[in-house]
Amino acid sequence: METNSPFIKDVRTSNAPETSPWATRLIIGGWALIGIKSIVVWWACAHYALPFHPLWVIAPTVAFAALCTGVYLYARR
Secondary structure (H helix, E strand, C coil), X not given: CECCCCCCCECCCXXXXXXXXXXXXXXXXXXXXXXXXXXXHHHHHHHCCXXXXXXXXXXXXXXHHHHHHHHHHHHHC
């Protein structure tokens, strides 16, 4: 954008946020590990007849992971 000011010659803006492939891979890997953990916990609770429901372990893990992912995605806006 050209300006008529004698001091400001040019102004350039960018609306696209910087994307980090490392952070994206980390989030995808984290969700994959959470999926594997959930399967293992569900199997262990069923196989060894543990005295609690597997969602007591899985639900907080998924909730906090969703919160962290949401904060990351919101900060990139």
